[in-house]
Amino acid sequence: xxxxxxxxxxxxxxxxxxxxxxxxxxxxxxxxxxxxxxxxxxxxxxxxxxxxxxxxxxxxxxxxxxxxxxxxxxxxxxxxxxxxxxxxxxxxxxxxxxxxxxxxxxxxxxxxxxxxxxxxxxxxxxxxxxxxxxxxxxxxxxxxxxxxxxxxxxxxxxxxxxxxxxxxxxxxxxxxxxxxxxxxxxxxxxxxxxxxxxxxxxxxxxxxxxxxxxxxxxxxxxxxxxxxxxxxxxxxxxxxxxxxxxxxxxxxxxxxxxxxxxxxxxxxxxxxxxxxxxxxxxxxxxxxxxxxxxxxxxxxxxxxxxxxxxxxxxxxxxxxxxxxxxxxx
Ligand SMILES: Cc1cc2nc3c(=O)[nH]c(=O)nc-3n(C[C@H](O)[C@H](O)[C@H](O)COP(=O)(O)O)c2cc1C
Numbered sequence: 001x002x003x004x005x006x007x008x009x010x011x012x013x014x015x016x017x018x019x020x021x022x023x024x025x026x027x028x029x030x031x032x033x034x035x036x037x038x039x040x041x042x043x044x045x046x047x048x049x050x051x052x053x054x055x056x057x058x059x060x061x062x063x064x065x066x067x068x069x070x071x072x073x074x075x076x077x078x079x080x081x082x083x084x085x086x087x088x089x090x091x092x093x094x095x096x097x098x099x100x101x102x103x104x105x106x107x108x109x110x111x112x113x114x115x116x117x118x119x120x121x122x123x124x125x126x127x128x129x130x131x132x133x134x135x136x137x138x139x140x141x142x143x144x145x146x147x148x149x150x151x152x153x154x155x156x157x158x159x160x161x162x163x164x165x166x167x168x169x170x171x172x173x174x175x176x177x178x179x180x181x182x183x184x185x186x187x188x189x190x191x192x193x194x195x196x197x198x199x200x201x202x203x204x205x206x207x208x209x210x211x212x213x214x215x216x217x218x219x220x221x222x223x224x225x226x227x228x229x230x231x232x233x234x235x236x237x238x239x240x241x242x243x244x245x246x247x248x249x250x251x252x253x254x255x256x257x258x259x260x261x262x263x264x265x266x267x268x269x270x271x272x273x274x275x276x277x278x279x280x281x282x283x284x285x286x287x288x289x290x291x292x293x294x295x296x297x298x299x300x301x302x303x304x305x306x307x308x309x310x311x312x313x314x315x316x317x318x319x320x321x322x323x324x325x326x327x328x329x
Contacts, residue, residue, distance in 0.1 A: 033320045042100070060244075063250060067098075071257035126301075154237055162290060169285060197312075206224050256298055269304070
């Protein structure tokens with residue numbers, strides 16, 4: 001079914017804009033989108049040219065980011081009043097073609113879906129401490145369900161022993177990354193006018209229980225006073241899947257974005273700590289000791305930030321391909 005939208009092609013541009021708001025490693029935006037006919041369908045493709053070669057050699061995080069973009073596209077279709085019909089990995093011989101979204105039956109969006117749509121532009125990644133405000137009542141139960149519906153498991157770590165294990169793994173991974181010149185280069189390159197804003201990296205990366213990426217080389221120059229360490233960590237959670245293939249990476253991305261939007265709709269933002277998932281030996285320990293044999297895909301902290309910063313995106317016309325050429329040309 002095609003959409004009766006005032007100007008043919010506008011719905012797809014709307015989807016591209018929404019999909020582009022998804023999170024991605026170092027704001028790499030490793031995707032492009034394609035229009036199938038005029039508003040007949042919307043394709044999500046991985047753009048390996050934007051993959052973080054050292055952080056993400058296997059492309060797992062790239063596909064997760066595209067899965068998050070897919071969830072935003074689904075949300076935008078709902079916002080337009082249609083059900084999305086989604087095919088994952090529609091062409092087996094073309095692994096970069098990750099999903100096709102078509103407009104199916106007409107159905108007005110629910111209040112929850114409307115809140116997700118509104119939250120897309122309000123959601124921002126946080127780095128550093130959260131305020132001490134508790135999470136809204138019932139939010140964690142909702143988030144477990146949101147992850148489950150998308151085929152992933154959200155686990156909140158509330159036992160000190162589990163938090164210790166995870167904190168050690170993040171610390172070890174971050175130390176390995178900080179000692180690797182190639183990695184340092186890739187992380188620093190992510191900050192700037194078309195990447196992560198400098199202000200969004202202003203907190204010391206070691207100030208919470210989970211070490212953060214050192215985007216601005218702060219750790220070598222400044223120490224965090226012992227009395228302030230670990231404060232404002234917020235709620236720590238992992239997202240995992242039963243398998244570790246492209247399908248499950250796409251599911252993780254959709255689950256991630258659903259969790260992020262449901263949180264943002266209630267004023268809660270997330271910080272990411274995915275460093276140990278980038279080193280196979282540490283990821284294996286995390287899998288065994290923290291996610292009960294499931295494959296860990298994301299490590300998050302959730303809380304209320306005192307302030308947020310938005311990261312710029314490429315224009316929708318630069319990431320949307322029509323008739324084989326960027327839509328803006
Ligand atoms: C798979 C994945 C891994 C990420 N890992 C980290 C991380 O380890 N540290 C971090 O600060 N941000 C991480 N991010 C968040 C990105 O830096 C962030 O999404 C990007 O800069 C865009 O900013 P925004 O989320 O505020 O729109 C990750 C995002 C994704 C999708």
